[in-house]
Amino acid sequence: MSAQKKRTFKIEAFKHRVELDPKYAERTWKVLEHAIHEIYNHNASGLSFEELYRNAYNMVLHKYGEKLYSGLVTTMSGHLKEIAKSIEDSQGGLFLEELDRKWGDHNKALQMIRDILMYMDRTFVPSNHKTPVHELGLNLWRDNIIRSGKIQTRLLDTLLDLIHRERTGEVINRSLMRNITKMLMDLGSSVYQEDFEKPFLEVSASFYSGESQQLIECCDCGEYLRKAERRLTEETERVSHYLDVKSEVKITSVVEGEMIANHMQRLVHMENSGLVNILVDDRYEDLSRMYNLFRRVPDGLSTVRDVMTSHLRETGKQLVSDPERLKDPVDFVQHLLDEKDKYDKIISKAFNNDKSFQNALNSSFEYFINLNNRSPEFISLYVDDKLRKGLKGVSEEDVEVVLDKVMMLFRYLQEKDVFEKYYKQHLAKRLLSGKTASDDAERSMIVKLKTECGYQFTSKLEGMFTDMKTSVDTMQGFYASQYSETGDGPTVAVQVLTTGSWPTQPSAPCNLPAEILGICDKFRTYYLGTHTGRRLTWQTNMGTADIKATFGKGQKHELNVSTYQMCILMLFNSADQLTYREIEQGTDIPAPDLKRCLQSLACVKGKNVLRKEPMSKDIAEDDAFYFNDKFTSKFIKVKIGTVAAQKESEPEKQETRQRVEEDRKPQIEAAIVRIMKSRRVLDHNTIVTEVTSQLQSRFLPNPVVIKKRIESLIEREFLERDKNDRKLYRYLA
Amino acid sequence: MRRSSTRKTGSAVPVNPSSGSSDTYRSASSKAVSKEVERIDNLFYAYADASSGLIDPEGIESFCSDLEVDYTDVRILMLAWKMKAEKQGYFTLEEWRRGLKALHADTISKLKKSLSELEKEVARPTNFSDFYSYSFRYCLTEDKQKCIDIESACELLDLVLGFQFRPQVDKLVEYLKHQRDYKVINMDQWTSFLRFCNEINFPSLDNYDAELAWPLILDNFVEWIREKQS
Numbered sequence: 001m002s003a004q005k006k007r008t009f010k011i012e013a014f015k016h017r018v019e020l021d022p023k024y025a026e027r028t029w030k031v032l033e034h035a036i037h038e039i040y041n042h043n044a045s046g047l048s049f050e051e052l053y054r055n056a057y058n059m060v061l062h063k064y065g066e067k068l069y070s071g072l073v074t075t076m077s078g079h080l081k082e083i084a085k086s087i088e089d090s091q092g093g094l095f096l097e098e099l100d101r102k103w104g105d106h107n108k109a110l111q112m113i114r115d116i117l118m119y120m121d122r123t124f125v126p127s128n129h130k131t132p133v134h135e136l137g138l139n140l141w142r143d144n145i146i147r148s149g150k151i152q153t154r155l156l157d158t159l160l161d162l163i164h165r166e167r168t169g170e171v172i173n174r175s176l177m178r179n180i181t182k183m184l185m186d187l188g189s190s191v192y193q194e195d196f197e198k199p200f201l202e203v204s205a206s207f208y209s210g211e212s213q214q215l216i217e218c219c220d221c222g223e224y225l226r227k228a229e230r231r232l233t234e235e236t237e238r239v240s241h242y243l244d245v246k247s248e249v250k251i252t253s254v255v256e257g258e259m260i261a262n263h264m265q266r267l268v269h270m271e272n273s274g275l276v277n278i279l280v281d282d283r284y285e286d287l288s289r290m291y292n293l294f295r296r297v298p299d300g301l302s303t304v305r306d307v308m309t310s311h312l313r314e315t316g317k318q319l320v321s322d323p324e325r326l327k328d329p330v331d332f333v334q335h336l337l338d339e340k341d342k343y344d345k346i347i348s349k350a351f352n353n354d355k356s357f358q359n360a361l362n363s364s365f366e367y368f369i370n371l372n373n374r375s376p377e378f379i380s381l382y383v384d385d386k387l388r389k390g391l392k393g394v395s396e397e398d399v400e401v402v403l404d405k406v407m408m409l410f411r412y413l414q415e416k417d418v419f420e421k422y423y424k425q426h427l428a429k430r431l432l433s434g435k436t437a438s439d440d441a442e443r444s445m446i447v448k449l450k451t452e453c454g455y456q457f458t459s460k461l462e463g464m465f466t467d468m469k470t471s472v473d474t475m476q477g478f479y480a481s482q483y484s485e486t487g488d489g490p491t492v493a494v495q496v497l498t499t500g501s502w503p504t505q506p507s508a509p510c511n512l513p514a515e516i517l518g519i520c521d522k523f524r525t526y527y528l529g530t531h532t533g534r535r536l537t538w539q540t541n542m543g544t545a546d547i548k549a550t551f552g553k554g555q556k557h558e559l560n561v562s563t564y565q566m567c568i569l570m571l572f573n574s575a576d577q578l579t580y581r582e583i584e585q586g587t588d589i590p591a592p593d594l595k596r597c598l599q600s601l602a603c604v605k606g607k608n609v610l611r612k613e614p615m616s617k618d619i620a621e622d623d624a625f626y627f628n629d630k631f632t633s634k635f636i637k638v639k640i641g642t643v644a645a646q647k648e649s650e651p652e653k654q655e656t657r658q659r660v661e662e663d664r665k666p667q668i669e670a671a672i673v674r675i676m677k678s679r680r681v682l683d684h685n686t687i688v689t690e691v692t693s694q695l696q697s698r699f700l701p702n703p704v705v706i707k708k709r710i711e712s713l714i715e716r717e718f719l720e721r722d723k724n725d726r727k728l729y730r731y732l733a
Numbered sequence: 734m735r736r737s738s739t740r741k742t743g744s745a746v747p748v749n750p751s752s753g754s755s756d757t758y759r760s761a762s763s764k765a766v767s768k769e770v771e772r773i774d775n776l777f778y779a780y781a782d783a784s785s786g787l788i789d790p791e792g793i794e795s796f797c798s799d800l801e802v803d804y805t806d807v808r809i810l811m812l813a814w815k816m817k818a819e820k821q822g823y824f825t826l827e828e829w830r831r832g833l834k835a836l837h838a839d840t841i842s843k844l845k846k847s848l849s850e851l852e853k854e855v856a857r858p859t860n861f862s863d864f865y866s867y868s869f870r871y872c873l874t875e876d877k878q879k880c881i882d883i884e885s886a887c888e889l890l891d892l893v894l895g896f897q898f899r900p901q902v903d904k905l906v907e908y909l910k911h912q913r914d915y916k917v918i919n920m921d922q923w924t925s926f927l928r929f930c931n932e933i934n935f936p937s938l939d940n941y942d943a944e945l946a947w948p949l950i951l952d953n954f955v956e957w958i959r960e961k962q963s
Contacts (some may be wrong), residue, residue: 726946
């Protein structure tokens with residue numbers, strides 16, 4: 001037996017070309033051609049997929065791919081031309097339906113054909129850079145049907161007409177529309193865009209341009225915006241139902257452009273219904289709608305914001321310049337707070353808490369609050385009013401809320417140092433007359449001011465509170481001590497004020513009645529005994545007294561009066577009648593205060609414990625005063641005018657302002673020196689800018705004043721002008 | 734002590750030009766110099782007050798009349814500057830010597846002639862600003878005085894700047910007398926007036942910028958002019 005040679009099997013391809021007989025190729029093609037016809041004629045059921053596939057396969061295999069392909073093209077085109085005709089011939093409303101149906105047919109046919117010709121699709125087509133069958137089918141449809149002269153225009157017109165009808169309220173066949181647009185999308189997004197979307201957008205633009213013109217003539221702002229919003233919603237809905245999703249942004253921007261952007265100014269400024277009216281009426285829904293619509297267009301929000309700002313500034317300006325309003329400071333500030341509340345609400349409810357609107361609100365308030373240079377005083381008076389009585393019965397959280405709102409206004413003030421001065425005065429009056437309704441509220445306010453402005457601002461205010469507390473302790477000590485044996489004499493409650501912390505009220509003490517002097521001196525001795533090296537001065541322009549008075553028919557009353565008033569009344573213990581001059585001499589009270597006191601004692605109904613001759617309202621130097629034994633009151637305790645903090649008279653105002661200006665000078669100088677010390681050499685403008693920014697938390701310095709201070713510093717040789725460049729200043733160590 | 738009298742007779746020492754030239758020149762010139770000094774000193778003592786040893790206002794007055802120049806004339810001020818005189822109305826011997834030596838003037842007639850040269854010298858820009866500052870300081874008569882009152886400042890402006898800057902000075906003087914903000918002028922403001930005249934176009938004032946470091950008094954001055962113009 002011979003050894004079996006291991007032989008590897010080799011399968012060799014045909015080395016020779018197996019030529020398919022061209023006639024055979026033609027026959028094969030004919031079979032396929034016939035099949036295509038049958039498919040288009042809805043007669044595909046009789047066909048054998050396997051056979052057709054094999055035929056196509058063979059053609060390609062035997063290098064007849066080209067014939068197959070071009071045959072396919074011709075056949076399909078032929079069919080499509082017939083289809084085109086039938087579509088063209090369809091009447092009116094059936095046009096789209098026919099098109100849709102034929103498209104469906106074509107797709108089905110194309111599917112089958114593609115399956116049959118799959119081998120060609122996978123081999124012949126790529127290597128010969130031919131369009132694949134499916135795509136080919138679509139392109140042929142596009143060229144023969146969609147872009148055929150008669151159909152192209154008619155298709156577009158039909159679509160646009162239907163859309164127009166829907167816009168004017170008719171109901172249309174949306175699913176049909178969807179199919180058609182989907183067809184266009186399937187044919188390629190450029191087909192959809194060129195053949196439909198572009199003209200659609202143009203037509204829409206002119207539609208909305210027309211509609212907006214019409215509406216703007218007959219609608220008011222709110223109505224118009226409602227309609228615009230509705231149209232926008234409509235278009236979005238339309239897209240979702242039967243247009244390509246990418247069209248949404250395009251069509252909405254058309255509507256926005258035509259309906260909103262083009263008419264922005266007119267809408268916003270519309271008489272009786274424009275933005276200003278809507279703001280005034282607090283119509284949140286309309287405002288919110290406007291915000292959302294205008295937000296979509298360029299410069300929309302800035303237009304709204306600008307109108308709101310100028311309106312705010314205008315109303316604010318009117319408010320702060322209206323003399324009627326300014327008569328009552330508390331009312332004035334309440335109006336400011338109400339205005340702020342109103343707009344805060346608008347911004348949060350309708351403007352989405354938009355920060356740029358918040359900023360516009362802030363800058364407007366800052367603008368007009370500072371137009372009136374009495375704003376700092378008035379805000380302090382408002383707080384004074386609230387801390388005196390206005391907050392009784394209000395819960396603690398509500399107190400905080402009110403004070404926080406006031407702090408908002410405070411922040412807008414440029415002249416915070418003026419506010420400080422007034423606040424001090426008003427606080428002093430409150431503390432000394434015991435008129436503060438809630439200690440906690442007072443403290444809370446101080447804390448808020450400290451947080452806002454720093455320790456320096458409130459240190460003196462806190463000093464005032466400390467003094468009040470210390471005084472209570474001092475009084476306890478006094479009455480426990482030997483000095484206080486009074487027996488029947490008057491009792492005294494002393495508040496000892498540290499000079500630096502309290503607002504300066506220079507006044508010479510008046511003549512106190514002897515009985516009072518006695519106990520006062522005792523106190524002085526006691527106090528100086530425990531605090532050596534201090535100096536005490538009685539502030540007779542402040543302080544109160546309770547006096548027991550008996551009148552004509554024996555009625556006893558207890559009168560609560562100011563120190564000055566007490567001095568005046570005690571004089572009547574030794575005389576029933578006194579002239580103005582006698583009173584003046586006896587008490588040494590300064591004339592303007594004396595007149596005010598006498599008015600409150602003699603000219604006010606229900607409080608006239610004195611009688612004046614003549615009975616005029618004004619106090620003249622020749623007037624005579626009598627003890628009014630006929631005085632009656634239903635109250636046992638009668639309070640006679642402790643002056644609450646009032647807004648200052650003109651001369652007082654001038655004085656305060658002058659003091660503020662004086663106080664500012666050293667602050668400006670200190671800032672200049674600080675800056676120059678660190679920078680050594682600076683030009684004028686930079687100094688002004690730096691000084692302003694350093695002081696802005698307290699006040700806005702006047703550049704002229706800054707220049708004056710610089711010159712003063714030059715004179716005092718803290719600074720000099722640079723010898724070479726006289727625009728510069730130099731620090732002199 | 735008695736040297737001066739012999740010199741006064743003017744007997745000159747005969748000079749031999751050929752022998753030891755520099756020596757003799759030096760001695761001659763030094764003799765001439767010392768003669769000059771003597772004459773200057775003598776001139777001083779002619780006007781000085783015997784007890785104080787200074788030329789006082791009275792002395793200056795007669796000096797001026799000899800010079801045939803009014804004592805309020807700016808040239809007297811220039812002379813004071815040249816002397817670096819410290820106190821207005823008084824000249825010390827040292828100051829006198831300094832000035833007259835610098836002018837090479839030892840007689841009244843030479844002084845008279847030198848005045849026009851002096852004027853030219855002062856007019857030179859470098860000297861002028863020095864002269865200008867000097868004239869202010871010269872008016873500070875009290876110890877520690879730093880300012881001069883408006884009236885005097887106006888007169889001084891007229892005297893010192895009037896020739897060169899007549900229109901500016903007239904307007905400025907008018908303003909200074911009219912305004913109420915300032916009652917005195919300090920050195921800083923004074924210096925700025927000259928700067929103003931030199932740098933700012935007048936009467937257009939178009940290159941005046943109030944944002945720069947001009948003193949406030951000039952800002953107000955410019956504003957006042959502009960208001961009057963409109």
